[in-house]
Ligand SMILES: Cc1ncc(C[n+]2csc(CCOP(=O)(O)OP(=O)(O)O)c2C)c(N)n1
Ligand code: SF4
């Protein structure tokens with residue numbers, strides 16, 4: 450059981466998170482945030498493993514990761 | 525569920541001004557994570573340089589000082605000597621450190637100044653619009669090398685870690701990259717080792733981090749990571765060139781003998797890239 454949250458107003462649509470997610474569950478939303486970027490989102494949260502690859506690669510500190518009994522990567 | 529990943533306390537909540545996908549933001553976070561984990565935020569003083577990271581003082585949640593272009597190691601020297609119990613680091617780009625600041629970095633390293641340098645090599649002057657840097661690769665197009673860097677006209681790209689490894693002053697020298705999550709973890713280990721060397725009073729430490737500049741490379745952020753991996757790593761091999769233990773083995777050995785050994789980076793355990801072949805240099 451794991452979950453990721455995106456601070457959407459900070460996202461810059463760079464897609465680094467999209468490119469590294471082993472589950473392929475991150476995509477850019479159709480709508481735009483206040484900066485004019487399409488924020489990254491997760492579609493099928495039940496497939497998230499909590500690996501935190503997305504959060505490690507995000508240059509803008511958009512992503513937080515939560516997991517059941519997970520070992521903190523950095524929290 | 526509990527939180528396993530989030531913004532480190534050593535980063536402020538200020539949104540960063542970097543271009544989308546610029547890996548400066550990843551490197552900032554790694555430095556901040558290390559500050560958190562070593563518990564040194566309250567006693568750390570960072571020196572921001574001139575380049576895209578000029579506003580680093582807005583993002584690091586510790587005391588910060590801004591230095592003029594290339595002078596960060598000299599400013600860090602002064603601060604560290606006045607406050608020897610503080611942890612002092614600089615954060616410098618390749619234009620700042622290897623071009624206008626080439627003198628400062630060499631002498632801070634030669635003196636074995638007990639400071640830590642985070643050296644962000646993106647093979648270009650990012651802030652000023654993508655001019656050639658000393659680290660620009662052969663064939664790489666920039667606004668000042670529109671047909672690509674040429675050895676005969678522009679000289680060869682400078683390998684800063686190998687250059688400094690000729691000196692006896694440095695206690696820790698490594699080159700890392702942030703082009704995938706595994707390499708990000710390795711980069712963090714190196715940054716941690718560099719700060720630890722300073723905490724242990726071992727002397728000068730520097731981590732060169734290969735970084736992207738999607739904007740001036742004319743690539744998408746994802747393409748830029750691939751370009752870094754395919755083009756920068758073969759010329760700039762990853763690994764630790766000097767560690768405090770290899771440095772102490774050299775203590776007492778005549779300089780000529782000790783400097784003859786160091787230049788090839790040793791791969792980080794199994795995770796680093798093996799020292800690359802240097803066959804392309806003369807092309
Ligand atoms: C004395 C002085 N000379 C030149 C400049 C112009 N200038 C600003 S940033 C920069 C180069 C920055 O490149 P780098 O250090 O690689 O940082 P990046 O933006 O790529 O991260 C230059 C030449 C300046 N600000 N001050
Ligand atoms: S934590 Fe891992 S699986 Fe979950 S969204 Fe991020 S990269 Fe994908």
Ligand code: SF4
Pocket residue numbers: 455459460461462463464465466467488489503506507508509510511512545
């Ligand atoms: S890596 Fe961060 S900024 Fe880039 S698209 Fe993903 S969430 Fe947005």
Ligand code: SF4
Pocket residue numbers: 541542543546547548576646650651736737738739740
């Ligand atoms: S110009 Fe290059 S180095 Fe500067 S913020 Fe943009 S991508 Fe990053």
Ligand SMILES: [Mg+2]
Pocket residue numbers: 575617618619644645646647648649650657
């Ligand atoms: Mg640069």
